[in-house]
Amino acid sequence: MSEFIHLTSKNHSLIIKSGRTPEVLHWGAKIASIDEDLLLSTERPISQARLDVDVPLSLCPELGSGHFNAPGIEGHRDGFDWAPVFNTVRVEAQDQQATFVLEDTVSKLELTVEIKLDYESDVVQKRITVTNKGGSKYYLNKLSSTLPLPNHANELMTFHGRWCHEFQTQRQRFEHGGFMQENRRGRTSHENFPGMFAGTQGFSEQNGLVWGFHLGWSGNHQMRADVRSDGRRFVQAGELLLAGESILEPEATYQTPWLYGCYSNSGLNGIAQRFQQFVRDNIIQFPTDKPRPVHLNTWEGIYFDHKPEYIMQMATEAGAMGVERFIIDDGWFIGRDGERTALGDWYLDEVKYPNGLEPVIEHVNQQGMEFGLWVEPEMVSQDSNLYRNNPDWVLGLQGYHQPSGRWQYVLDLQNEACFDYLFSRLDALLTTYNIGYLKWDMNRELVQPGHQGKAAVHGQTQALYRLVDQLNQAHPKVEIESCSSGGGRIDFEILKRTHRFWASDCNDALERQAIQKGMSYFFPPEVMGAHIGPAECHSTNRRHSINMRGVTALMGHMGVELDPVKESQQEKQAFSHYIALHKQFRHILHSGRSFRMDPADKNQNIYGVQNDDEMLITVCQLAMPEYALPSPLRISCVEDSALYQVKLVEMPQTSFQLMKQRPQWLDKTLTLSGDNLKEIGLTLPILDPESALIVHLKKM
Numbered sequence: 001m002s003e004f005i006h007l008t009s010k011n012h013s014l015i016i017k018s019g020r021t022p023e024v025l026h027w028g029a030k031i032a033s034i035d036e037d038l039l040l041s042t043e044r045p046i047s048q049a050r051l052d053v054d055v056p057l058s059l060c061p062e063l064g065s066g067h068f069n070a071p072g073i074e075g076h077r078d079g080f081d082w083a084p085v086f087n088t089v090r091v092e093a094q095d096q097q098a099t100f101v102l103e104d105t106v107s108k109l110e111l112t113v114e115i116k117l118d119y120e121s122d123v124v125q126k127r128i129t130v131t132n133k134g135g136s137k138y139y140l141n142k143l144s145s146t147l148p149l150p151n152h153a154n155e156l157m158t159f160h161g162r163w164c165h166e167f168q169t170q171r172q173r174f175e176h177g178g179f180m181q182e183n184r185r186g187r188t189s190h191e192n193f194p195g196m197f198a199g200t201q202g203f204s205e206q207n208g209l210v211w212g213f214h215l216g217w218s219g220n221h222q223m224r225a226d227v228r229s230d231g232r233r234f235v236q237a238g239e240l241l242l243a244g245e246s247i248l249e250p251e252a253t254y255q256t257p258w259l260y261g262c263y264s265n266s267g268l269n270g271i272a273q274r275f276q277q278f279v280r281d282n283i284i285q286f287p288t289d290k291p292r293p294v295h296l297n298t299w300e301g302i303y304f305d306h307k308p309e310y311i312m313q314m315a316t317e318a319g320a321m322g323v324e325r326f327i328i329d330d331g332w333f334i335g336r337d338g339e340r341t342a343l344g345d346w347y348l349d350e351v352k353y354p355n356g357l358e359p360v361i362e363h364v365n366q367q368g369m370e371f372g373l374w375v376e377p378e379m380v381s382q383d384s385n386l387y388r389n390n391p392d393w394v395l396g397l398q399g400y401h402q403p404s405g406r407w408q409y410v411l412d413l414q415n416e417a418c419f420d421y422l423f424s425r426l427d428a429l430l431t432t433y434n435i436g437y438l439k440w441d442m443n444r445e446l447v448q449p450g451h452q453g454k455a456a457v458h459g460q461t462q463a464l465y466r467l468v469d470q471l472n473q474a475h476p477k478v479e480i481e482s483c484s485s486g487g488g489r490i491d492f493e494i495l496k497r498t499h500r501f502w503a504s505d506c507n508d509a510l511e512r513q514a515i516q517k518g519m520s521y522f523f524p525p526e527v528m529g530a531h532i533g534p535a536e537c538h539s540t541n542r543r544h545s546i547n548m549r550g551v552t553a554l555m556g557h558m559g560v561e562l563d564p565v566k567e568s569q570q571e572k573q574a575f576s577h578y579i580a581l582h583k584q585f586r587h588i589l590h591s592g593r594s595f596r597m598d599p600a601d602k603n604q605n606i607y608g609v610q611n612d613d614e615m616l617i618t619v620c621q622l623a624m625p626e627y628a629l630p631s632p633l634r635i636s637c638v639e640d641s642a643l644y645q646v647k648l649v650e651m652p653q654t655s656f657q658l659m660k661q662r663p664q665w666l667d668k669t670l671t672l673s674g675d676n677l678k679e680i681g682l683t684l685p686i687l688d689p690e691s692a693l694i695v696h697l698k699k700m
């Protein structure tokens with residue numbers, strides 16, 4: 001007996017056929033109602049030379065019923081019960097959500113599949129829980145969430161990266177076989193952001209049908225997209241469980257992380273807008289209702305060279321530039337004179353700070369800024385008191401040499417004594433000092449993640465969540481940044497308990513254009529830490545004008561990452577200028593709908609944000625323009641009959657080497673109608689490579 005469950009959101013429908021096992025029949029544009037004949041019209045033929053029955057591509061596909069691609073569940077009971085086949089025993093559906101309970105009375109497993117459709121954003125959420133109903137242990141190897149794709153989704157866009165090079169994208173045809181990524185680094189990782197897109201051939205920023213996916217999990221994961229030989233295709237994602245990591249005792253359960261998905265008929269823009277709205281409505285909770293403060297972070301300014309008087313001078317300069325939050329990075333705690341020592345000893349270094357931290361914090365506050373502090377709680381240096389006193393607190397495996405990473409080791413957060421120590425030190429810091437912000441760093445991968453000898457990335461990840469949750473409860477006004485050598489821990493699940501990401505250790509504005517673009521498909525700009533660095537970038541040694549650096553940082557959650565004391569008066573004035581611009585427009589940037597355009601010149605990045613009345617568009621010339629003349633900026637997201645005031649906000653001041661005469665409108669305010677802007681467009685000046693401009697539009 002089959003029945004349809006029809007979940008609807010503002011724009012989309014998700015229709016699930018609930019037979020023996022639930023199967024998604026449609027996920028995409030909204031369907032007004034289900035026709036009586038839909039069951040008949042969607043019945044599949046049974047091919048020659050295949051199984052004699054139809055095999056549904058269910059929400060948890062089973063090997064045991066003839067799904068020969070990746071099964072949704074894998075495991076065994078001492079070699080038995082390794083190919084479970086489920087029957088739906090209960091279905092609950094209301095409004096935008098449905099729950100299916102499935103049972104296998106032979107293998108004695110129960111599955112609960114939860115699926116929701118968020119009304120406002122159209123984002124789908126799915127997770128599965130398995131319960132061991134048998135009398136012996138069930139060795140669970142895998143439980144993943146599967147969502148189908150239509151056959152016209154025949155191109156994939158996936159993510160790759162590394163330190164200082166996060167959120168890079170690559171494309172591939174998706175017609176036979178598939179794509180798989182596996183992350184065993186023990187954190188979300190720079191290398192394999194758990195997200196991917198599938199769409200119609202050539203889908204772009206503005207065009208095409210696209211289905212987007214993100215697994216909200218900060219540990220290991222597996223994510224794949226497969227095309228079956230019958231043409232049906234699907235995306236599957238879940239935690240990658242190491243050997244023995246999930247052994248379920250009788251009545252014990254394992255729950256997958258949430259898999260998030262969304263559909264768009266307007267290219268990647270529709271995906272980014274939906275994910276960003278979902279994050280704003282459901283994931284981020286800023287503790288106070290105030291604009292996102294502009295940061296100054298000390299790392300690239302002074303590294304480990306902490307002198308309180310000098311830091312106060314930096315704070316004075318920062319305050320004068322309009323900075324609103326001043327963060328002391330690594331190097332403040334006892335014995336931390338370089339990257340090889342002291343992690344774990346979370347006590348102020350009184351040699352460096354003989355009068356304590358209070359005078360520095362007071363000074364920061366007097367300049368009108370909030371104070372923030374860097375920590376890296378999950379780590380320990382071998383050269384630390386914590387390690388000397390508790391060498392057994394390290395997450396590792398006895399009998400093996402474990403390579404260090406950045407000369408440090410990971411602490412076992414499932415060790416209760418270790419957990420309590422970390423909580424009490426962080427709690428003491430937040431209680432003793434007037435700290436409004438913690439930059440929570442995590443600078444190495446988990447190589448031998450063993451707790452009491454057993455694989456423990458799952459437990460470590462959950463313990464991390466618990467530690468952050470407990471701190472949030474104890475200090476509800478403190479904000480936390482998730483940093484992991486830059487963007488190594490960026491995902492929806494960590495964002496539920498943090499407030500900002502350090503997107504990358506790379507402050508090179510050109511690199512940042514790509515990193516921030518990739519990240520913006522999932523995350524809104526107000527959580528994307530983006531800082532102006534020194535003219536010569538520390539991670540690439542490339543030089544950029546302040547125009548390029550300023551415009552690039554301004555579009556995220558802005559900050560400055562340098563030593564303002566050492567900067568020239570001219571540079572400091574420029575920092576103040578971009579900070580002021582950011583403040584002037586952050587009401588749009590941090591709440592509006594973002595969009596990108598498909599540029600005629602492939603060497604341009606065109607990014608905009610709009611709210612009801614205003615729009616800000618940045619055009620960044622990444623490399624030499626393709627043509628001698630720029631293509632007009634044709635702005636598609638305007639109202640045809642509305643009138644707009646169009647004004648240039650920002651352009652490179654120093655050089656326009658490629659142009660001997662500039663368009664006159666650059667010095668004027670234009671009035672243009674929506675259809676003119678959309679169909680004819682605005683002619684831009686010729687931009688030099690690695691420079692950017694900003695245009696502002698206001699509806700009249």
Ligand code: DGJ
Binds near residue numbers: 484502
């Ligand atoms: C890595 C971070 O990404 C940097 O911003 C900085 O905080 C350093 N760690 C400090 O050790």
